[in-house]
Amino acid sequence: MVHGYKGVKFQNWARTYGCCPEMYYQPTSVEEVREVLALARQQNKRVKVVGGGHSPSDIACTDGFMIHMGKMNRVLQVDTEKKQVTVEAGILLSDLHPQLGKHGLALSNLGAVSDVTAGGVIGSGTHNTGIKHGILPTLVVALTLLTADGTILECSESSNAEVFQAARVHLGCLGVVLTITLQCVPQFHLQEISFPSTLDEVLDNLDSHLKKSEYFRFLWFPHSENVSVIYQDHTNKPPSSSANWFWDYAIGFYLLEFLLWISSFLPGLVGWINRFFFWLLFTRKRESSNLSHEIFTYECRFKQHVQDWAIPREKTKEALLELKAVLETHPKMVAHFPVEVRFTRGDDILLSPCFQRDSCYMNIIMYRPYGKDIPRLDYWLAYETIMKKVGGRPHWAKAHNCTRKDFEKMYPAFSKFCAIREKLDPTGMFLNAYLEKVFY
Secondary structure: OOOEEOOOOEEOOOOOOEEOOOEEEOOOOHHHHHHHHHHHHHHOOOEEEEOOOOOOOOOOOOOOEEEEHHHOOOEEEEEOOOOEEEEEOOOEHHHHHHHHHHOOEEOOOOOOOOOOEHHHHHHHOOOOOEOOOOOHHHHEEEEEEEOOOOOEEEEEOOEOHHHHHHHOOOOOOOOEEEEEEEEOEEOOEEEEEEEEEEHHHHHHOHHHHHHHOOEEEEEEOOOOOEEEEEEEEEEOOOOEOOOOHHHHHHHHHHHHHHHHHHHOOOOOHHHHHHHHHHHHHOOOOEEEEEEHHHHHOOOOOOOEEEEEEEEEHHHHHHHHHHHHHHHHHOOOOOOOOOEEEEEEOOEOOOOOOOEOOOEEEEEEEEEOHHHOOOOOHHHHHHHHHHHHHOOOEEOOOOOOOOOHHHHHHHOOOHHHHHHHHHHHOOOOOOOOHHHHHHHO
């Protein structure tokens, strides 16, 4: 018998959203998940599966039954010949890396955070950067899905192919993902080089930067011309680090948090803070090298609000220069650093923000110093307006104001996904407030 808990409060990592599910379950087996779904059918309850709770939106919230997959976290099979690994959907990527390492394997790409589950990564369309690389769900070669009526579907390119193309970015609304098979590569080391530049230089030479480095991204510091360019590439160099507690923590976190808090009373300081911190921390060239997952992932120290939209890659320059112009013509509008710009290869996953086009992700951020919210709505709105104008699609895990009408315009395959969802979950067992805005 699966045991449920009452009175559990769920909060996402950034503490921007929370909920109080009626019952909270931590199943340890497929049978126990089935039991929860059977109870939900009997009592006409809604169900939400949650992974690491890292999504900065309310996509994982529910007042019905919540299933936390943390105890279904085993590596089930490693096929060293095909370089594929099959895992339970509740495994944290941070726990998977060392297990893959034992077999001399690694994932070819990772997002910034590894305290996320395999099922969550494909639920929300997690991405990193690199024009040769798709979003993380493109690494999925097979998955098993438990649907609302208790059926298990084995999905891959060759079996239930239509469901597979939908389920690789599933938003938690098609059923419970039980297992995932990921395509890996031989274990590798990366060297990261970061150096200062200007916005005009990077935008004018974007193609050459993209060709020069396999995992290229850049950080723009709003209210200035400053850019930090980051190259990450395969290396045989021994591990080395330019990390330094004083600069990274005392200055880059504690002092920054204090100054941002002061700027909540004196908004005019933000432009100065952005320029000052670029000068302090980003004007010299830095190098480090390590195992790939150590370089890909970095610590998000701040609680924060973020938006992250994918736009057609050729619109990168236009969109960024327009955002810069809006900030210049509205001196009261403040934008924290950085605006992080990453690039991703197109794919054919129905609700992937990169569906059928190579994309640029433009991530904006507002920190919450000491948990204090700083007014961001005018910046948020200006950004969303530009993103919509250039044909952007929002990252599913992050906050956005889009509704079904918007998604029908953005996604050529939206109605196809809806038909699959309605067939797999006719009663809407896996919906919540976030998903109702998407589908109704």
